[in-house]
Amino acid sequence: MTNIKNSEYDFANIEKKWQDFWVDNKIFKTEDFSDKPKFYALDMFPYPSGSGLHVGHPEGYTATDILCRYKRMQGFNVLHPMGWDAFGLPAEQYAVETGTHPSITTNKNIDTFREQIKALGFSYDWDREINTTDKNYYKWTQFIFLKLYERGLAYIDEVPVNWCPALGTVLANEEVIDGLSERGGHSVERRPMKQWMLKITEYAEQLLEDLDDLDWPEGVKEMQRNWVGKSTGAEVTFKVADFAENYDITVYTTRPDTLFGATYMVLAPEHNLVKYITTAEQTVAVDKYVKDASLKSDLARTELATEKTGVFTGAYAVNPLTGENIPIWIADYVLASYGTGAIMAVPAHDTRDFEFAETFNIPVKCILQPDAKELKSSKVAVEDVLAGKVCWAGGGVAINSANEELDLNGLSVDEAKAATIKYLEDKNIGKGAVNYKLRDWLFSRQRYWGEPFPIIHMEDGSIKTVPVEELPLVLPEMEEFKPSGTGESPLANATEWLNYVDPETGMKGRRETNTMPQWAGSCWYYLRYIDATNDIEPFSAEKENYWMPVDLYVGGAEHAVLHLLYSRFWHKVLFDCGLVSTKEPFQKLVNQGMILGLSYKNSRGVIIPTDQVEHKNDGHFDKETGEQLEEFPAKMSKSLRNVVNPDDVISQYGADSMRLYEMFMGPLEATKPWNTSGVEGVYRFLKKAWRLVTGHELVDREMTKDELRVLHATIKKVTNDLEDLGFNTAISQLMIFVNEFSKGKDLPLQAAKDFVQMLAVFAPHAGEELWQYVNGNPNEDMPVENTVAYVAWPQFNEEYLQVSEVEILIQVLGKPKARVMMSVNATPKEMEEIALNLPEIKELIQGKTVRKVICVPKSLVNIVAT
RNA sequence: GCCAGGAUGGCGGAAUUGGCAGACGCAACGGACUUAAAAUCCGUCGGCCGCAAGGCUGUGAGGGUUCAAGUCCCUCUCCUGGUACCA
Structure with a gap:
């Protein structure tokens, strides 16, 4: 038996x-099924980058791990898995440079990540580990793609991509910076290419609606x-004047009420x-404008957003309410891809139109009497609005808005x-409409480094899918x-x-050379964990039914x-396929x-790399200049040399201190600065807790009232805080427990x-060790049942928290003046009497x-x- | 610009439905132990006034509601994240 009595925390x-x-x-192998209630806690799985784990990763992992350990003790069957989102650009770029196959780089990085994660003592069921680049995993990603294709949700379209002629490749948006390639700074142009598209828009309404219950x-x-950007409005059809042909133009507007004020029209x-x-007169100008616009990337189009540009087409449309001819312009502030x-x-009631009208001297016709209240806070003069000198995009009451048939x-x-x-519907020239962004x-x-599409383009132009039995379609080995x-x-x-x-048939075909984006694998990984080694289906329906959501x-x-929207979309498709049992x-x-x-x-705002800073009692100083520096939190980055490596923290203070500090820093959701001396604080707490347990005589005796109160207050606070993910305050309470009980002799x-x-x-490590000690368990060849992992969570008893007397604060005019012990059962009347009779109050x-x-009462x- | 979230000591942060602001920790300071250091333990610790008892003030700024406001309402400033001509 290992005897840790009076030992040091090692x-x-x-x-x-x-x-x-x-x-x-x-110990943490999860039962597929159980009579116990289930609890599925999921961490967003990491992309295993070459630089390894940083302190941000373990933050979420620690939180879920604590909760899972707690839930096991509460009698839940817990699913807590980990895996790797391992396709991605860096491994491929490295392969281009060095010839190393991306799978080699990826597996090496995964090994590093796994080792680092294991060093933190998380209670993952490693038998369920998944890897999106494993063919036994992406087989089912391809399977789901085929489901999408079968349902008409996947189609090919010509879409402009970022083409870089100098590199001979297409770049991802994040590889293009200010219109130039990130590597080499070559120019990038937009070039249409045949691409696979997924019809997420078909699920827009459901994606919106189902958010409410989450x-x-x-x-x-x-x-x-x-x-998703839902908007409601109307489609209105305008006749084009002076043409024999039917060139009706339909526009989409969210403000059909302002149709009387429409003084021009713009086409993308x-x-x-x-x-x-x-x-004819306008053809040259229009052609030039159209050509220029087509060369501009989306980025350039938005960056030049300050100045409105456009060209008059020479044509006029007829405002269906006023009968007036209004000029038709083209301008790139109108997007071809939205609405019609x-x-x-x-212009009177839309800021963008107003800017455009001002630039090109187009009439502005005010048709809204601004709402008085809104007008007041907006600081614009009502005369200016009515005169069309200022744009009014707020609310109000319609004016100047009537014709013979319609009076608004x-x-x-x-x-x-x-x-x-x-009116528009009655006249058959428009209708109510809904649009989505x-x-x-x-x-x-x-x-290369992505899931291949299980698609073959046949000679005759048809598309053939790879049969499910032949999946996975594996990436070819390449040099x-x-x-x-x-x-x-x-x-x-x-x-x-x-x-x-x-x-x-002997017909020839060519395989799809595109691969799927990194999002694909992460769209459904939470389902694969449920049944990670199933090789006849992506997951069994029975298990899915038990574990989800x-x-x-x-x-x-x-x-x-993006990730959350995409996976919700896939999930809804799988739901419609009958493959999953929940909508979300x-x-x-x-x-x-x-x-x-x-x-x-320093005082000039220049950031000094953290390793060039000397820390003294009275502040922080530049090692070179000796100048005093101001401390502030900033995103961890290599250039600031302020990156904290979890491995260093673990080797110096241990994984338990690392976990504890990550949780003690502040609320889980908050952005917070890492401070290494804070780690020392929780490390001291662990040492103190260790000394409390191993350095005091453990006596099986009745507790005093005070001891019972502190113990049960601690159980209550820790239990309640864990339910609300209040880890920092739960740890505070454990510290209070240690401080209080350390005062005792035993x-x-x-x-x-x-x-x-x-x-x-x-x-958990110190916890297991101390658990064996307080239970007198021999610590060598320990039986599995001795683990603390499944011991029932302690219950608190409200009775022990009750006190008979409480200190009551006596205030005069809201200022604290005296404190007096009173019975907790004192009625307001009794309290008043006691208070008024206190000499100092009198x-x-x-x-x-x-x-x-x-x-x-009680307060x-x-x-x-007076 | 718009949307969301936030601002509490030197620092990280606590504060059920409005009810004693600053729990817990860090840093700092004073002390004990030690030849010394580390470790550990004890104490002080928002600001101002005061020998003290005590008083005044204090949760980004200004106003309001209330017996009582970090918490509720209005106006504003700054920060962080998201988004960008979506008609």
């Missing part, structure tokens, strides 16, 4: 020992709502009617909208990973793999929109905050057991009239005396 040996114990005995941060839900330069309606690619412009005057914006839509998802990349030079992925050079002959999903806020995958979502590094700047056995068990969810209110006395008495 984290290095303890941590190694228990990590081995957990792994060797598969327990997600309000901010994330709002971001998703904005991304790409609008297909532009070439038909442009008059054409707008009616109401006096109506509010909402009433006028409804009336206009009804959400676009279909560009789902192909011109890369070279250089771009093909044509814009196609390097797979275009894999001749043998590329060419296909139909075994039945994910009860808690923790990860970085950077995935607030992630019931509760929490974003862990970013961890910042401590940085230093340690009551029950208090020791309960405390050690609570500690064990936060600091003195204070002498000569004054007591107007009112407020008594809050305070406030005497209002």
Whole structure:
């Protein structure tokens, strides 16, 4: 038996020992099914980068791990898995440079990550580890793609991509900086290429609606709502004047109520009617504008957003309400891809239209009497609005808005909208309409290191899918990973793999050379964990039914929109296929905050790299100049040299201190700066806790009232805080417990057991070691059942928290004046009497009239005396 | 610009439904132990006034509601994240 009585806290040996114990005995292997209630806690799986783990990763992982350990003790069957989102650009770029196959780089990085993660003592079920680049995994990613294809949700379209002629390759948006390639700074142009698209827009409404029932941060839900961008309004059809042909133009507007104020119309330069309606005199100018616009990237178009540009087409449309001819312009502030690619412009009540009208001297016609209240806070003069000198985009009442058949005057914006839509529908020249900002998802990349599409383009132009039985379609081995030079992925050079002959008909075909984007693998990984080794289906329906949905999903806020929207979309498709049983995958979502590094700047605001800073008692100084520096938190980055490496923290203080500090820093969701001396604080706490348990005589005795109160207050606070993910305050309470019990001569056995068990969810290595000690278990050849991992969580008893007397604060006019012990059962009347009879209070209110006395039981008495 | 979140000691942060601001920790200072250091332990620690008892003041700024405001309402400033001509 290892005797740790009166020993020193030796984290290095303890941590190694228990990590081995957990792994060797598969302590955290999850039952596929159980009578126990289930709890599925999911961490966003990492991209295993070459630089290894940083302190931000373990933050979320520690939080879920603590919760999982707690839930196991609460009797839950817990699923807590880990895996690797391992496709991605860096491994391919490295392959281009060095010829090393991306799978080699990837596996090496995964090994590093796994080792680093294991060193933190997380209770993952490693038998469920997944890797998106494993063919047994991406086989099912391809399978799901085929499901999408079968349902008509995947299609090919010509879409402009970032083509870099100098590099002979297509670049991802993040590889293009200010219109130049990130590597080499070559120019990048937009070039249409055939791409796979996924019809996420078909699910726009559901993606929006189902957000309401999710327990997600309000901010994330709002971001998703904005991304989907639903708007309601109307489509209105305008006749083009002076043409024999029917060149009707339909516009989309959210403000049909302002149709009387439409003084011109704008088409996107790409609008297909532009070439038909442009008059001869305007052709040269229009052609030039259209050409220039097509060369501008989206980036350039938005960067030049300050100045409005456009060209008159020479044609006129007829405002259906006023009968007036209004000029038709083209301008790139109207996007071809949104709505109908054409707008009616109401400069008086739309800021963009107003700017344009001012630039080109187009009349502004005010048709809204601004709302008086809004007008007041906006600081614009009502005369200017009415005169069309200022744009009014706020609310109000319609004016100047009547023709022989329709009179909107006096109506509010909402009433006028409804009336206009009804009129348009009756006349058959428009209708109510809904639009979404959400676009279909560009789902192909011109890369090697991604999932190949199970698609063959046949000679006759048809598309053949690879039969499910033949999946996975494996990436071919290649020597070279250089771009093909044509814009196609390097797979275009894999001749043998590329060419296909139909075994039945003999028809030739060519495999799809695009690969799927990195998002693909992460869209459904949470389902694979449920049944990670199934090789006949992606996951069994029975297991899915038991485990889904994910009860808690923790990860970085950077995935607030795309990853979460994409996987919700796939999940809904799988739901419609009958493959999953829930509409939404992630019931509760929490974003862990970013961890910042401590940085230093001098009085001129110049940031000094952290390793050039000398720390003294009276401040921080530049090692070179001796100048005093100001400390401030900044994003960890190599250039500031403020990156904290978890390995260093673990080797110096141990994994338990690392875990504890990550949780003690502050609320999980908050952005907070890493401060190494804070780690020392929790390390001291662990040493103190160790001394409390091993250095005091453990006595199996009745506890005193005070001891019971502290113990049960601790159990209560820790339990409640864990339920709300309040890890920092739970740890504070454990510190209070240690401070209080350290004052005693001995340690009551029950208090020791309960405390050690609570500690064990936060600091599991020290927790296990101390658990064996307080239970008198022999520590060598330990039976598996002796682990603390599944011991029932301690219960608190409210009875022990009760006190008979409490200190009541006596205030006069809200200021604290006296404190008095009273029975907890004192009635307000009794409290008032006691308070008013206190000598010091009597003195204070002498000569004054007591107007009112407020008594809050168990808390305070406030005497209002003047 | 718009949307979301935030601002509390020297620092990280605590504070049920409005009810004693600053729990817990860090740093700092004073002391004990030590030949010395580390480790550990004890004490002080928002600001101002005061020998003290005590008083005044204090949660980004200004106003309001209330017996009582970090917490609720209005206006403003600054920070962080998201988004960008979406008609």
